[in-house]
Amino acid sequence: MLPTNFDTLASDNSDLRPVIARLKEWVERHADWSVLDPRILSKDLRDVDPFLLTVVLRGLVRIGLYRRVYMVETPSGVLADGEYDDPREIPDRVPDRAYHYFNPTETDVVPVYKPVR
Amino acid sequence: MEAQIDAAGADRTKLKLQIYTELQRKGLTEEAETLMTFDAVVRASMNKQPNITYNFHNSPIAMANFGTQIGNISASLTAVGSNDQRSKDFSNALKQLTEAVVNSAELTEQQKKEALDALSFVGKQAEEPPEKRQTGVLKPVLEAIPKVLSAGSALVTLWHTFGPHIMTFFGF
Numbered sequence: 001m002l003p004t005n006f007d008t009l010a011s012d013n014s015d016l017r018p019v020i021a022r023l024k025e026w027v028e029r030h031a032d033w034s035v036l037d038p039r040i041l042s043k044d045l046r047d048v049d050p051f052l053l054t055v056v057l058r059g060l061v062r063i064g065l066y067r068r069v070y071m072v073e074t075p076s077g078v079l080a081d082g083e084y085d086d087p088r089e090i091p092d093r094v095p096d097r098a099y100h101y102f103n104p105t106e107t108d109v110v111p112v113y114k115p116v117r
Numbered sequence: 118m119e120a121q122i123d124a125a126g127a128d129r130t131k132l133k134l135q136i137y138t139e140l141q142r143k144g145l146t147e148e149a150e151t152l153m154t155f156d157a158v159v160r161a162s163m164n165k166q167p168n169i170t171y172n173f174h175n176s177p178i179a180m181a182n183f184g185t186q187i188g189n190i191s192a193s194l195t196a197v198g199s200n201d202q203r204s205k206d207f208s209n210a211l212k213q214l215t216e217a218v219v220n221s222a223e224l225t226e227q228q229k230k231e232a233l234d235a236l237s238f239v240g241k242q243a244e245e246p247p248e249k250r251q252t253g254v255l256k257p258v259l260e261a262i263p264k265v266l267s268a269g270s271a272l273v274t275l276w277h278t279f280g281p282h283i284m285t286f287f288g289f
Contacts, residue, residue, distance in 0.1 A: 038154050038161065
């Protein structure tokens, strides 16, 4: 369940309120998702400025609501299972979901945001 | 560094990690984190979107309930493409079945999820080269799809029309 109590962030950053409201609306429609994936948010919230979306996501970490972990995109575009606190910890070869190993620098390393438990 | 950024292209991930490391080394942790997220957001917005338009009766509800499966199927349709007749028939079949499952008034939400999970798996297998496909799993999944769809008579008819294109694509 993704938390949506973004009020602290909104009250501290009045300029970001429209973006926070758009993100909150998105999260409420995807409450059963386990993570916020910036790639998906970017595609779904096309009208939101990419930098402001980034600032809001970082803000969710700052207020302690979400934490950021790194995951690796597989060649087919889905995220592999492994999670890393630091992208420098990612091994040179990682398995996709079918256990085929690939080099993560040939695809992408993606920060995703998970609720703080 | 600026010259490297200009020349990024396919090495973008490698370069991004180098910059991240450099920023961390200088104690600029938040800047490093912002860079990584900003790049993910920008890269996704720059990527060519799949030219796939579904005809869902209620698109917001469909995406809210089955967004993951629909997203995976869309990615597979894009990857498979339509360069030859076999791929074109397969892509059309997968898209038609996905639409029909989501729009079905006869299937329960759970049955829809099961059917879309199966179609999503079929899509992912189609992305793989033939020698890497999990044929031992794929065949039973394909055989199970008409059973999952049997709760909806229109879907069974649709499977009879489009199922053969899917089977043909995989060489079954």
